[in-house]
Amino acid sequence: MTPMAKYMWRNIRDSLGRFIAIILIILLGALIFVGVKATGPALNASLNATVKQDRLSDVQLMSTTGFTSKDVATAEKAAGAQAEAVKFKYVSGSKGQVVALYGYQPGQQLNQFSLQSGRKPVKPNEIVLDQRAKRTFGYKLGQTYTFPADAKLTRRTFKIVGFADSPLYIDNAQRGSANVGDGAVRYFAYIPASQMKMSVSSLLNVRFKSLQTADTVTDHYADLVRAKEKKLKAVFKPRAAARNQELLAPTLKKLDAQQAQLDAAKRLAGNTPQIAAQQAALTAGRKKAVAAVKTSYTWQVRNDLPGFSAYGDSSDRIAAIANVFPVFFFLVAALITFTTVTRMVEEARGQIGAFKALGYGKWRIAVNYLNYALIGGVVGTILGSVIGNWSIPRIVIALYKNEYLPLQPVVPIGWDSAALAGIFSLLATVGAAAIVVREQLAEKPAALMLPRAPKSAKRILLERITPLWRRFNFNQKVSYRNLFRYKSRMWMTIIGIAGGTALILTGFGIKNSIEASGSRQYSEIVKYQAVVRLADDAQPTAARRVLAADDHYRSSLAVTADVTDLTAHGQRQDDVTVFATDQPAALRRYIGLHAQKGGQAITLPASGVVLTQKTAKQLGVAVGDSIRMKTTVGHTGRARVAAIATNYVGNTLYLSNSAYEKMLNVKPTANSLLVRLKAQTASQRNTLARRLLKSGDALGTSYTVDQQKTVSSMGKMLNPVVMIFILLSGVLSFVVLYNLTNINVAERIRELSTVKVLGFYDQEVTMYIGRENIILTGAGILFGYAGGNLLTAYILHQAETPQIVFPLHISLFGYVVATALMIGFTGIVMFITHQRLKRVDMVEALKSND
Known part of the structure; x- marks a missing residue:
């Protein structure tokens, strides 16, 4: 082993804590980056394996x-x-x-x-x-x-x-x-x-x-199935008529035989009234038999099965989150690693000078530090990638069994994510070492073997505010001067703490915002508790009599409910729910319509339609634009967008009966009831639904509480991922804070030893550093609040589906936990630092390198 190689391994041994810190930070960054990126594909692969096996x-x-x-x-x-x-x-x-x-x-x-x-x-x-x-x-x-x-x-x-x-x-x-x-x-x-x-x-x-x-669960599969379904419909088109003939054949054969007997009787006796009546009866019977046999098909694909669409949305949502959160997480880790490696090389300027003086070439000296950084980066990346790819997807899949059928974990190896993690890691480690070593090697050996001259003191802004500055004691003045004297260290600490706070806050924000979409939809917007679909030709009054007999019934509103496809500006939105009513004022008790911008209450206009916000966004329309509508029964028309309403779940279009008639040139017929009910148990809801079906006046009853459960389950499905985010963000925050504090202490060990020699007590020496940490922690937490909201908002935008909008909402609990964790980490780090400073060798630290 060459002397330079021996020196590198000795350097790793002597600075083992820092080397492990580099590996740990890179490991955490790679773990969550690779692990979360692998979770979405793993969920899909596991479902694919299960449905293929079955x-x-x-x-x-x-x-x-x-x-x-x-x-x-x-x-x-x-x-x-x-x-x-x-x-x-x-x-x-x-x-x-x-x-x-x-x-x-x-x-x-x-x-x-x-x-x-x-x-x-x-x-x-x-x-x-x-x-x-x-x-x-x-x-x-x-x-x-x-x-x-x-x-x-x-x-x-x-x-x-x-x-x-x-x-x-x-x-x-x-x-x-x-x-x-x-x-x-x-x-x-x-x-x-x-x-x-x-x-x-x-x-x-x-x-x-x-x-x-x-x-x-991908669009590619949906397109392939649609093509296959089209081919099946083509081969079944003539089959329907053939099936009708198969079923009619015995009846028609019997009728034909009777017809032949009548024809024989007619030839013998002539066309008597009795024979004519029998012939008319046979003809009517034939028509009735043909009309009674009508083969029609109902088609469905996997996405129509219960839960498939929600599962696909869930894996897509995790994939969308994985495109943002882990990247930000990794950038924070890489930034701190960059700082650590930079400090490591700067500390070695004396050795670099000695190597230059001994005649070693620049490249040979640089390789020593580049290898140090390379080993740390590669080990951290490999460990993080392997652990992340193996653990996080399996944890999520295992926890998904509460919501979905048990899946056999199938986790594809995320080679592309691991490669990206490796590139980021090497930029943060080897890149930092290369930049700093290059700067050091540009200096003369004699200059390198001398300590770097300290920065000259400058008056800070607070000193210019004389009345305020005079109120500070000596220790406070020192702390404030040091904060602004070492600006790069100050900003790095603030960024590290802000990044950790933002990551923890984002974890809570994702969970809270997804839950808020359902809670707000079914409290602020949807104020009815059930929708009763009326039977064909049934009158609302008949169903209302059944409802009125229930003790929980409050009121109902007759509406025309339909499903339509909308087009505008070359964009298309399918399966939009339509509600039309002749009582716009009464609708307010059932649906809270408020303008997306401004929040003013919306009353259905005599002409024009009200779109919900996601529908308008998908179509790219604003108030005043025109849209085209085609209902399931083929009615088409065009209307102006009169307002865009706040909405979180589903795509809906609201209009008055008069606007409906103007738009589609057909008079609307009430086919549903929006029903307001008092609180019911599941058993009471089932009983009411059975009574409505049994009466024959209703085709079915759907309760908003069931829809709300479906939406709220989205938050539950993301809980495992969110908890992983919060846990690892907390670990990263602690490691970052600990590492930055260690760097701070190492840079200022002579200064701290000096104040200790001057008679400062151990607590005072610790507070010399701790006071700065407290100030920077407070500033970092405040910046983290802003960063957490921005990051959450961006992730929610990426995670939206064609059916759901997530409002930005972070609970007070999230802020409290993020703040408490950062304060707690600061306290732990200060305690560890205090124990270290109590044992510092002042004489050794104050030795001159001159």
Whole structure:
């Protein structure tokens, strides 16, 4: 080993604390940068692996007339398609709970459920229930499960032999909606297909082999599925007519036979009134039979399944956050590392001078310090990248099991993120060493072997304010002079503390703001508690009679509710909810419409529409612009944007009945009720929904509390990531503060030893440094408040979805925790510094290098 190499390793040994600090800061930066960047792709990859393993269908069809083997063959005409028909229906189960009931067949290939306990149903009287039925409703293995008679099954009682998860239902909180019971599906179940009284299958699952390598929650996959769905619709277009003929054939054959008999009788007896009447009856019967058989299909893809859209939004949101937060985190770490390495090389100016005097070349001397920085940067990057890529995604996936079905962790190696972390790390370590070594090597050996001349003292601004300056004691004056004398150190400490505060505050801000989107939407804007969809041709008064019989009913407002597609300036926004009413003043009690700018209350105008803020942003329109609208039933029209309203969840358009008629040239018909209710329990809500469905005047009831739970679950899903942010930000803040204080003490050890020799007590010597830390901590915290708000606002903007706007909101608790942590870290660092200064060797420190 060469003398220079020995010196480098000795230097690492003698400054082990600083070397470890460099590694630790780089490690933390790389850990969160690589780890969080890997989390979004890992969530997607884990879901992809799960749905691929369970062979989840890409497209599902439901038919009004059922499916046969011919339909399976028809579906498989589309290139690469694998199709499977199954029996399925919604029924009322035990305790009146709505169940999505599937017929199980051994050897089933698609949408395979995965057992979590027990076994599959083998005997006719066996049933497997959703894991949610066990977790939420307390069912157990071996219990008897009873269906009511209207479920129309071969038998009514079954033995529970297993609990399972299904790729069709990845969200633990929701199972979709149905047109039976209270309208909300509680769980799914599988019984032997032979026990379902159905002559044909009711559901057709289709899977495409070529789509299984695509990321299931991306727009790319959605485009591929849309193309496949288009091909399926093309092959099924003639199939609908053929299916009608299959079903009509027996009836038409019978009618044709009767027709032939009448024709024979007519030839023999002539066209008597009786024969004419029979012919008319047969013709009417034929028309009625044809009209009664009409095959139509309902199509859905994976994104229409409960939870898929929310899961995709969640992983996208984490990916958006990962593009901002870890970068800022890493920049703070890199900045402090840069300072540490710079100080390390500056301390070695005497050795550099000695090496130059001994005849070593500039490059040979520089390599010694570059290798020191390189080793620290590489070790920190490798450790941080490996730990981050392995741990953070798995922690998040493990904690996601509370919201989604258990996923097998699949974490792709983030080579690109690790490479970026390596580049940043080397810039902060080797780059800093190169810059400072270059400056040092430009000096003469004799100058390098002398201590750098201290900065000359200058009057600071506070000294010019004489009345204030006179009130300060000696120690205070020294502290203020030192603060402004070493400006680079002052700003570096402020930036380090501000960065740590901002990162902690941002962690809380992300969580609080996402939660605020739901709480504000359903308190300030949506003031009704339920929406009742009226049956066709039903009058609002009929449904109101059912509502009025409930003790929790307060009032209701009849509205025309629809879904529309909007276009403007070449932009398009699909699936926008429309509410029209003939009582604009009364609407205020149900929906709080306030202008996005200014906050003034909005009253629906006689002409023009009111858009919510996200819809307006997506279309790129402002007040006064024109938009084009096309409803689901094909009505089109154009109208002016009269106002843009604050809104956090969903895309909605509001207008008066008169504006609706002017815009679409059709008179609106009330088809829904916005209902205000007193506080209800879940059981009371379900009871009311069942009564409305049973009356025949309502197609279904949706409660805002369920929607609010869905929105609030977004915050819960981000909790693991946010907690990781806060924890690691706190660790980084402590390491940064400790490192900067160590640098400060090392730079001023002669000065501190001098005041100690002059008779200052240990506490006074510590406060010589500590007072500056307290001032800089306070300034850093204030800057951190501003930085935290700016960073949170930017991240929220990046994390927005086409459906949700996140208002900037950081709770007082977040500020308190961030402040308390920074003050606590400062206190701990001051205590450690105090213990160090008590043991300082004053004689050694005051030795002259001259």
